[in-house]
Amino acid sequence: MHAPSTSFTLTDWSRERLARTEAALSAWVVADAPAGLGEAMRYAVLDGGKRLRPLLVLAASEAVGGNEAAALRAACAVELIHAYSLVHDDMPCMDNDVLRRGKPTVHVKFGQARALLAGDALQALAFELLAPEDEGIPASVQATLCRLLARAAGHNGMAGGQAIDLASVGVALDEEQLRRMHRLKTGALLQGSVMMGAACGRPDATAARELERYGAAVGLAFQVVDDILDVTADSATLGKTAGKDAEQDKPTYVSLLGLERAQAHAKELLAQAFEALDACGLPDTRALRALARMVVERDN
Amino acid sequence: MHAPSTSFTLTDWSRERLARTEAALSAWVVADAPAGLGEAMRYAVLDGGKRLRPLLVLAASEAVGGNEAAALRAACAVELIHAYSLVHDDMPCMDNDVLRRGKPTVHVKFGQARALLAGDALQALAFELLAPEDEGIPASVQATLCRLLARAAGHNGMAGGQAIDLASVGVALDEEQLRRMHRLKTGALLQGSVMMGAACGRPDATAARELERYGAAVGLAFQVVDDILDVTADSATLGKTAGKDAEQDKPTYVSLLGLERAQAHAKELLAQAFEALDACGLPDTRALRALARMVVERDN
Numbered sequence: 222m223h224a225p226s227t228s229f230t231l232t233d234w235s236r237e238r239l240a241r242t243e244a245a246l247s248a249w250v251v252a253d254a255p256a257g258l259g260e261a262m263r264y265a266v267l268d269g270g271k272r273l274r275p276l277l278v279l280a281a282s283e284a285v286g287g288n289e290a291a292a293l294r295a296a297c298a299v300e301l302i303h304a305y306s307l308v309h310d311d312m313p314c315m316d317n318d319v320l321r322r323g324k325p326t327v328h329v330k331f332g333q334a335r336a337l338l339a340g341d342a343l344q345a346l347a348f349e350l351l352a353p354e355d356e357g358i359p360a361s362v363q364a365t366l367c368r369l370l371a372r373a374a375g376h377n378g379m380a381g382g383q384a385i386d387l388a389s390v391g392v393a394l395d396e397e398q399l400r401r402m403h404r405l406k407t408g409a410l411l412q413g414s415v416m417m418g419a420a421c422g423r424p425d426a427t428a429a430r431e432l433e434r435y436g437a438a439v440g441l442a443f444q445v446v447d448d449i450l451d452v453t454a455d456s457a458t459l460g461k462t463a464g465k466d467a468e469q470d471k472p473t474y475v476s477l478l479g480l481e482r483a484q485a486h487a488k489e490l491l492a493q494a495f496e497a498l499d500a501c502g503l504p505d506t507r508a509l510r511a512l513a514r515m516v517v518e519r520d521n
Numbered sequence: 522m523h524a525p526s527t528s529f530t531l532t533d534w535s536r537e538r539l540a541r542t543e544a545a546l547s548a549w550v551v552a553d554a555p556a557g558l559g560e561a562m563r564y565a566v567l568d569g570g571k572r573l574r575p576l577l578v579l580a581a582s583e584a585v586g587g588n589e590a591a592a593l594r595a596a597c598a599v600e601l602i603h604a605y606s607l608v609h610d611d612m613p614c615m616d617n618d619v620l621r622r623g624k625p626t627v628h629v630k631f632g633q634a635r636a637l638l639a640g641d642a643l644q645a646l647a648f649e650l651l652a653p654e655d656e657g658i659p660a661s662v663q664a665t666l667c668r669l670l671a672r673a674a675g676h677n678g679m680a681g682g683q684a685i686d687l688a689s690v691g692v693a694l695d696e697e698q699l700r701r702m703h704r705l706k707t708g709a710l711l712q713g714s715v716m717m718g719a720a721c722g723r724p725d726a727t728a729a730r731e732l733e734r735y736g737a738a739v740g741l742a743f744q745v746v747d748d749i750l751d752v753t754a755d756s757a758t759l760g761k762t763a764g765k766d767a768e769q770d771k772p773t774y775v776s777l778l779g780l781e782r783a784q785a786h787a788k789e790l791l792a793q794a795f796e797a798l799d800a801c802g803l804p805d806t807r808a809l810r811a812l813a814r815m816v817v818e819r820d821n
Contacts, residue, residue: 254676255705258684262676309641314612314633333614334687337637338680341609341644345675348648352668364663368652375645376554376562380638384558387634405555 231511235276242275243267245297249350254342261331261339262346266304269322273516274299274414277439280508281418281432284501291358291421295366298347299414302374305343306410308336310383344374365420373413382406386471394472400441402472407447408440415439415509424503431501435494435509442490443516448473449483454520491517531811535576542575543567545597549650554642561631561639562646566604569622573816574599574714577739580808581718581732584801591658591721595666598647599714602674605643606710608636610683644674665720673713682706686771694772700741702772707747708740715739715809724803731801732809735794739813742790746817748773749783754820791817 250266252259275296282292311318311326312333319329328336351366372378382405389402415436419429451466452475466473474483494513498506550566552559575596582592611618611626612633619629628636651666672678682705689702715736719729751766752775766773774783794813798806 251676254684255681255701256684256688258676258681305641309637312614312637314637335684337609337612337614338684338687341606341640341674342676342680342684344641344644345671345678345680348667349671349675352664352671354668359660360664361660363667364652364660367648367663367667368654371645371649371652374641375649376551376558376642378645380642380645381555381558384554384556384635384638387638388556401555 229507229511231508231515234508234511238276238279239272241293242272242279242296242300245293246300249297250301250343250346257331257335258339258342261327261335262343264330265308265327265339265343266301269324270300270303272300273443273512274303274410276512277411277414277436277509278418278421280512281415281436282421283418284432284503284506284509285419285422285424285428287418287421288358288362289421290355291362291366292418294350294353294358295370295414295417295421298350298366298370299373299410299417301343301347301350302370302379302410305340305347306374306379306383308340308343312336315383315387347374362421366417369413369417369420373409373416378405378409378413379407382409389472391470392472394477396477399472399474399477403441403444404437407444408437411440411443412436428501428503431497432509435497435501435513438490438494438497439513439516442487442494442513445474445483445487445490446517446519448475449480449487450519450521451475452480487517529807529811531808531815534808534811538576538579539572541593542572542579542596542600545593546600549597550601550643550646557631557635558638558642561627561635562643564630565608565627565639565643566601569624570600570603572600573743573812574603574710576812577711577714577736577809578718578721580812581715581736582721583718584732584803584806584809585719585722585724585728587718587721588658588662589721590655591662591666592718594650594653594658595670595714595717595721598650598666598670599673599710599717601643601647601650602670602679603710605640605647606674606679606683608640608643612636615687647674662721666717669713669717669720673709673716678705678709678713679707682709689772691770692772694777696777699772699774699777703741703744704737707744708737711740711743712736728801728803731797735797735801735809735813738790738794738797739816742787742794742813743816745774745783745787745790746819748775749780749787750819750821751775752780787817 246266250263252263254262278296278299279292308327310316311321312328318326327339347370348367351370352363382402385402386406415432419432478486491513498510546566550563552563554562578596578599579592608627610616611621612628618626627639647670648667651670652663682702685702686706715732719732751764791813798810
């Protein structure tokens with residue numbers, strides 16, 4: 222029995238978008254880069270992950286009636302930045318992880334030097350995707366996407382957050398400091414995904430501001446929930462080692478607030494995300510709403 | 522005694538451009554990035570190097586009457602890419618160098634994890650510089666600069682060349698394979714510098730093509746001369762360890778062609794660069810000509 226076409230489910234909505242994203246990633250991350258570099262890049266990117274960031278880009282772009290070709294490129298670009306950050310994060314000088322999603326990490330499989338280069342090349346490719354010789358995508362959109370991605374990925378975004386994370390092992394952070402770390406480390410790229418999707422269209426000032434607020438709430442909620450799952454889920458469900466934060470003496474929302482207040486905080490952030498969508502004045506925000514709910518209610 | 526103002530010397534021409542580049546780099550690579558990341562980034566970038574790439578950008582832009590603000594951003598962006606590549610190249614999993622320009626390398630000074638992140642953040646910052654919210658730089662120029670830099674830095678440019686380099690230690694390459702490695706590893710970013718400078722203006726098709734040819738010749742000449750200096754110069758003049766290529770059994774133009782033919786090849790490439798400038802139809806190419814000569818006739 223089919224649901225009526227006016228009903229919305231995230232599963233249905235995601236199916237075609239995920240297929241399109243995977244096909245585009247596979248087409249754009251080519252294996253023919255020299256000396257095995259292409260294989261390492263593909264290994265790092267393909268067939269893995271929830272693709273939350275691409276879905277946020279596509280949902281935000283659809284909400285504002287954005288340029289579809291630009292949105293697909295932006296969706297892939299943010300995923301390449303996410304993928305490169307995992308490759309570098311897993312290296313021995315950082316987290317020294319040997320498994321990710323049940324597979325050997327890139328440096329275990331291809332060696333550290335090639336992992337380092339594959340990460341570097343994925344970052345460059347992300348920006349290459351955003352600036353094609355494609356007259357169907359206005360130059361102003363291309364330039365804006367490059368600006369948003371660079372800011373989200375750089376020293377005042379993801380890389381800056383990782384630096385705080387490195388420096389904070391065994392250090393007592395207060396809630397404000399913890400929030401700052403997470404706003405940068407994971408929040409910036411998640412919020413950037415929403416803003417990049419919005420930049421594929423021409424939202425009015427209210428819609429742009431509320432989508433930015435939505436992105437901030439979802440970005441932070443993602444990390445609060447990550448901290449919660451680290452203590453409540455088992456490793457099999459999580460697909461990575463549970464309990465690792467406490468073992469490494471890393472500050473988390475749970476260590477700071479306790480489990481119950483952390484869970485309440487995640488719900489507050491979800492409510493903030495919904496409020497922003499209610500206020501944005503866009504006609505159809507169902508996908509964005511469902512993605513926010515998924516971020517908070519996921520079990521892995 | 523002053524030279525007449527119509528005469529051109531590279532030293533005079535460079536002085537003001539270098540000062541402008543250093544000031545811009547110092548302003549844009551800020552120390553206030555979190556958790557020491559900014560300090561590591563500044564250490565990697567400031568007060569070092571010949572700034573050949575920025576000078577190529579500025580000279581090419583001036584030759585085509587390009588947008589000055591765009592050219593200064595492009596000049597700094599290519600230098601940030603160059604700087605990040607050195608930081609990552611020096612790491613233990615790559616070349617494992619502890620000294621650069623007489624100072625401890627970034628990972629020795631700041632630790633490997635922070636060096637890795639500083640390199641990553643410098644790459645992001647390069648693209649951020651190219652896409653400012655600055656209405657004085659047309660979006661089409663911003664997008665083109667991002668495209669050219671991403672291609673020059675990525676898997677079909679610098680990162681790809683480094684992957685070939687890694688894979689070729691102890692391997693007998695023929696001249697064609699060696700040329701491909703160097704066209705990517707060092708040539709792509711040098712040629713990209715010239716093309717980015719040209720993209721700050723609106724060169725006609727002939728000028729654009731000939732500048733691209735000039736950039737290819739200079740890019741390859743740079744590496745041939747590097748290989749020559751590795752056997753002819755002493756470490757003090759060179760500012761790095763001489764004889765390292767042979768010791769590491771790396772293929773070079775000298776090991777492949779012998780010293781005399783390598784020197785003759787460098788002269789041929791200089792002649793090709795001059796030919797391209799003669800054919801480009803631009804009124805004043807003196808700075809580009811002098812930079813090509815400097816690349817080939819330098820002793821360090």
